[in-house]
Amino acid sequence: MPVTLEDIAKRVGKSITTVSRALHGYDDVSPETKELVRSVAEEMGYTPSTLAQRLQKKRSDTLGLILPTFGPRFSDPFFSEFLAGVGNQASEQGYDMLVSTRAPGEEEMNAYRLNVQSRRVDGFIVVRTRRQDTRIDYLSSIEFPFVAFGRTEGVIDYPFVDENSLLGMRMIAEHLMGFGHQRIACISAPPYLMFSEYRIRGLREGLSKDKLYLPDDMVFEGDLTLRGGYEQARGILNLSDYPTAIAACNDLMALGAVSAAQEQGLVIGKDISITGFDDIPMAEHAHPPLTTVRQPIYQIGRKVCEMLIDLIQGRSLEERQIILEPELVVRGSSGAAPQN
Amino acid sequence: MPVTLEDIAKRVGKSITTVSRALHGYDDVSPETKELVRSVAEEMGYTPSTLAQRLQKKRSDTLGLILPTFGPRFSDPFFSEFLAGVGNQASEQGYDMLVSTRAPGEEEMNAYRLNVQSRRVDGFIVVRTRRQDTRIDYLSSIEFPFVAFGRTEGVIDYPFVDENSLLGMRMIAEHLMGFGHQRIACISAPPYLMFSEYRIRGLREGLSKDKLYLPDDMVFEGDLTLRGGYEQARGILNLSDYPTAIAACNDLMALGAVSAAQEQGLVIGKDISITGFDDIPMAEHAHPPLTTVRQPIYQIGRKVCEMLIDLIQGRSLEERQIILEPELVVRGSSGAAPQN
DNA sequence: TTGAAAGCGCTAACAA
DNA sequence: TTGTTAGCGCTTTCAA
Secondary structure (H helix, E strand, C coil), X not given: XXXXXXXXXXXXXXXXXXXXXXXXXXXXXXXXXXXXXXHHHHHHCCCCCHHHHHHHHCCCCEEEEEEECCCCCCCCHHHHHHHHHHHHHHHHCCCEEEXXXXXXXXXXXXXXXXXXXXXXXXXXXEECXXXXXXXXXXXXXXXXXXXXXXXXXXXXXXXXXXXXXXXXXXXXXXXXXXXXXXXXXXXXXXXXXXXXXXXXXXXXXXXXXXXXXXXXXXXXXXXXXXXXXXXXXXXXXXXXXXXXXXXXXXXXXXXXXXHHHHHCCCCECCCEEEECCECCHHHHHCCXXXXXXXXXXXXXXXXXXXHHHHHHCCCCCXXXXXXXXXXXXXXXXXXXXXXX | CCCCHHHHHHHHCCCHHHHHHHHCCCXXXXXXXXXXXXXXXXXXXXXXXXXXXXXXXXXXXXEEEEEECCCCCCCCHHHHHHHHHHXXXXXXXXXXXXXXXXXXXXXXXXXHHHHHHCCCCCEEEEECCECCCHHHHHHHHCCCCEEEECCCCCCXXXXXXXXXXXXXXXHHHHHHHHCCCCCEEEEECCCCEHHHHHHHXXXXXXXXXXXXXXCHHHEEECCCCHHHHHHHHHHHHCCCCCCCEEEECCHHHHHHHHHHHHHCCCCECCCEEEECCECXXXXXXXXXXXXXXXXXXXXXXXXXXXXXXXXXXXXCCCCCEEEECCEEECCCCCCCCCCX
């Protein structure tokens, strides 16, 4: 049986209240009592029951994070790194993190509702935002604390952190055009995701500066996985007059595309250029290393978490809506457009 | 303010006790009351306070999972998949999952102790076991429920799930020997990890069947990351008379090794064979796809979680110690040894 | 079939 | 400086 305040109280011959206050360092307890209580608590190996503390304080000191995933073989390096960021920040600030995975849909919404209503978490971190995002609609409507990683369509009045995808893809466009590429394909993300639009638009806008166009039939929708990138790239490479560059909307798909191109005997960065987005650790160590746009995922995780805790504790955020400027990382997977 | 039992009690003009029993479907409540209570609860949007329930039941209904990670750029596909398995099983059985990341060491042990003593979790899942594992020593010594993924040195009397690494690497050895490889290097895992020993030993035993040897200077210690595999492989390829095959102890390092070899202009599966272990999703989609040993990571996660819940709920396990037989997956990264 | 009362372990307002 | 009391929201004996 774990040691309780009562056990200590009995041992030192004081009331539970006094013991509680002594342990919290309140200064309306005599130094001697304080010292006594502390040493006895230490000796008895006392640790307060979080359950009891939480019930009394009416807080769970817990942050919720529901990862949107499809199928069992979930393995997105992006999420693991984000998770590490959130998790480390949370534990530094004394918060627990409740993690689960759920495919987008009703089940997912139920998970949000259950966690809210049963008061299991004090706030949520919402990742991979959608153009119309029922999670955000719900949390906003009940004024439940949350911070989003990403934006949604329309006017946004909730706190979020996002990277400037538009600019990121514009940089990719300029980079590729600088290499003389004129025919460029895009492997995009599912259109219901907000960043999908930003990234395609960024690419379009970038290309238009040199009077280049990205026709709709040069946009191939991928599912953000390696396999998805691989499959879309195969489709692209089967075209009679396939493009000289492929800009994928995340690194995983870019890596899949690299794989498909190599399978056809193409030399990446020479016969064809392929770019990604995110700069996951693997991007640097792929062969050839991937030209991509860096998002400081771990740092974003920390930041989002910190904002959420501020929100929960009623502090006002100095920055409520943060858009990070991306950084182009040029590596071997992109090069001069082939002449012919 | 959330709806409480008391609110409902007032509305229906009954006692809190009766409401509680009605909602739990006890049959010492009249059908009418039961029906009334239920509809009112529904209408008022009642959800019980987990905090209160937990305090009263003296259970947290929460499973702990502390991922051992080094540094911020944590992105191990292996863990994400395992996490998904554990998480899905947990939520199906009504358990929450408390996840955190900690580098092995004192901080990590403190996290275990804190979670135990503050009664934040009912049990732990211990991953990536070490030869001498203080986490397991600690949990065993206080008889706290846990299930390990992996084994430790010596006699084992705790519940675990593990794959047969020994056999897995033996299969790799046989596979490579079948292709005529005679000089084989190993990129191993940090030696404090238990599976590191099994895998090296498996490789050794396998090779010895054909009277081949794995000298100590052909074992290169990697850190299980892409970069680690890359760096060790570069070292290996710098040897004047480098081996014709590299057996890495996990897929991530194998992929790093592939990258290093390709950088030297080698054709994988022809000039040099490289194998992995785990069969992470990426293994299939790498170029060339990776020959490896499959571990059903997601399923293992589910199983470990299920066992832990059985343990917590006092059921006896039908199988307390499970060793899964591995499956060799032959793909393009391995082939006939080059002649010369 | 129902309710009163106790208690899970803690914090905090108030009184002494 | 300390203790008494109440209460967080729930479950569960015990008595009616």
